[in-house]
Amino acid sequence: MAEVALDAVSRRYGSTVAVDDLSLTVGDGELVVLLGPTGAGKTTTLRLVAGLERPESGTVSIGGLPMDGVPPAGRDVAFVFQQFSLYPHLTVFDNLAFPLRSPLHRQPEPAIRARVEEIAALLRIGHKLGNRATRLSGGEMQRVAIGRALVRRPAVYLMDEPLSALDAKLRAGLRLELKRIKDELGATILYVTHDQIEAMTLATRIGVLDRGRLLQVGTPREVYERPRSVQVAARLGTPAINLFPAGLLPAPGAPPATRTIGARTEHLRLGPPDGSLGPNARPALVRRVEHLGDQSYLHLETGGHALVVLADPHAPLRAGDTIAVELVAPLCFDAAGERIEAAPPAREPAAATPLRRAQP
Numbered sequence: 001m002a003e004v005a006l007d008a009v010s011r012r013y014g015s016t017v018a019v020d021d022l023s024l025t026v027g028d029g030e031l032v033v034l035l036g037p038t039g040a041g042k043t044t045t046l047r048l049v050a051g052l053e054r055p056e057s058g059t060v061s062i063g064g065l066p067m068d069g070v071p072p073a074g075r076d077v078a079f080v081f082q083q084f085s086l087y088p089h090l091t092v093f094d095n096l097a098f099p100l101r102s103p104l105h106r107q108p109e110p111a112i113r114a115r116v117e118e119i120a121a122l123l124r125i126g127h128k129l130g131n132r133a134t135r136l137s138g139g140e141m142q143r144v145a146i147g148r149a150l151v152r153r154p155a156v157y158l159m160d161e162p163l164s165a166l167d168a169k170l171r172a173g174l175r176l177e178l179k180r181i182k183d184e185l186g187a188t189i190l191y192v193t194h195d196q197i198e199a200m201t202l203a204t205r206i207g208v209l210d211r212g213r214l215l216q217v218g219t220p221r222e223v224y225e226r227p228r229s230v231q232v233a234a235r236l237g238t239p240a241i242n243l244f245p246a247g248l249l250p251a252p253g254a255p256p257a258t259r260t261i262g263a264r265t266e267h268l269r270l271g272p273p274d275g276s277l278g279p280n281a282r283p284a285l286v287r288r289v290e291h292l293g294d295q296s297y298l299h300l301e302t303g304g305h306a307l308v309v310l311a312d313p314h315a316p317l318r319a320g321d322t323i324a325v326e327l328v329a330p331l332c333f334d335a336a337g338e339r340i341e342a343a344p345p346a347r348e349p350a351a352a353t354p355l356r357r358a359q360p
C-alpha cells in the first residue's frame with residue numbers, strides 16, 4: 001500500500017472549475033472519504049488520481065512518486081465504480097481472476113486460483129465462484145465488482161459510490177464488510193460517497209468538498225463536532241443541522257460576533273412548557289410528528305422558524321402541542337458563515353429529556 005498526495009491540483013472543464021487548488025494526503029492504510037454535493041468534484045478527484053484525467057496544475061503523487069505523465073495502467077490503482085461493470089458471460093471465478101490474467105499483471109494459474117479463493121472468502125462469495133456473473137443478486141454482483149479491485153493488491157483503491165446502487169439493507173451489510181476488509185487489508189482507499197453514514201463509519205478522515213474546493217479535512221468526529229463553517233456543518237447530521245439567526249433562542253456563551261446558530265438535535269433540550277426547563281427555554285409549536293420506527297422527527301416552529309429534532313417515538317406529542325426548547329452548547333457562526341468558538345457551556349449537554357432518549 002502507498003500514500004496518495006494531491007498537491008495544489010486544479011482541473012477545469014470549459015468555464016467549470018471541477019477541482020480547485022486541492023491539496024490532500026491519504027496516508028498509507030487510511031480510508032479518506034470525499035463528501036460533497038453533486039458536482040462538487042469528487043469523481044474528478046478520483047479520476048485525477050487514477051490518471052483518467054490530467055491536472056492543469058498541481059501534482060498527484062503515489063507512494064512518493066510524482067505521476068505527471070504516468071498513464072493509468074502504470075499507476076497501480078484499482079477503481080471500483082458505482083455500476084457493477086462485470087463480464088456477464090464469465091463466471092464469478094473468471095471475473096475475479098480477470099485482472100490477474102491481464103498481460104500487465106500476469107501470474108501463474110495456481111497463484112491466481114489461491115488469490116481468487118482468498119478474496120472470495122473475504123467477500124463471502126466463495127460458494128458462488130462457479131456461477132455466471134449475471135446469476136447473482138445485486139449485492140453479490142457488487143461484491144464481485146469490489147473483489148475484482150481487491151485481487152490485485154494495488155497501491156491504492158479508488159471507490160466511487162461503490163454501494164449506492166444497492167438497497168438499504170444490502171448497503172448496510174456491505175458497509176460493515178468493507179470496514180472489515182479495510183481493517184484486514186490495511187488498504188489505502190480514497191472513497192466517494194453521498195451517504196453520510198458510510199462516511200462516518202468507514203472514514204479514517206473525511207474531506208468535505210464543495211465546488212471543487214476542499215472545505216475541511218478531519219476525522220468524522222472533528223468534522224461533525226467542530227465544522228469549520230455553516231457549509232460543512234450542513235453536510236453531516238441526520239436530521240440536518242438547524243440553522244437560524246442568533247437571537248431566536250437564548251444562546252448563553254455565544255460570542256458577540258455570532259450571526260447564525262447551528263443546533264443539532266443534541267443541542268436542543270426539550271421539555272414540557274411549564275417552566276421546568278429553566279429561564280432560557282422558549283415555547284415551540286409542534287407542527288408535525290414524523291414516525292420513523294425507532295425514533296421520530298419532531299417538526300417544531302418557534303419565533304417563525306422551523307426546527308427539526310429527534311424525539312422518542314413514544315413521546316406523547318401531537319401536532320398543535322406546545323413544548324419548551326432550550327439551546328445547549330450549540331455551534332456559533334459569524335457573518336461570513338465561519339464557526340467561532342463559544343464559551344464553554346455552563347451545563348452539561350442534554351443527554352436524556354422527558355421527551356427524548358439519550359443519543360447513542
Ligand SMILES: Nc1ncnc2c1ncn2[C@@H]1O[C@H](COP(=O)(O)OP(=O)(O)OP(=O)(O)O)[C@@H](O)[C@H]1O
Pocket residue numbers: 013016017018036037038039040041042043044045
Ligand atoms: N468530462 C466532463 N466535461 C465537462 N464537465 C465535466 C466533466 N466531468 C465533470 N464535469 C463537471 O465538473 C464538475 C465536477 O464534476 P464531478 O463529476 O467531479 O462531481 P461529483 O462531485 O463527483 O458529482 P456527483 O456526486 O454528481 O457524481 C461538475 O460541474 C461537472 O459537471
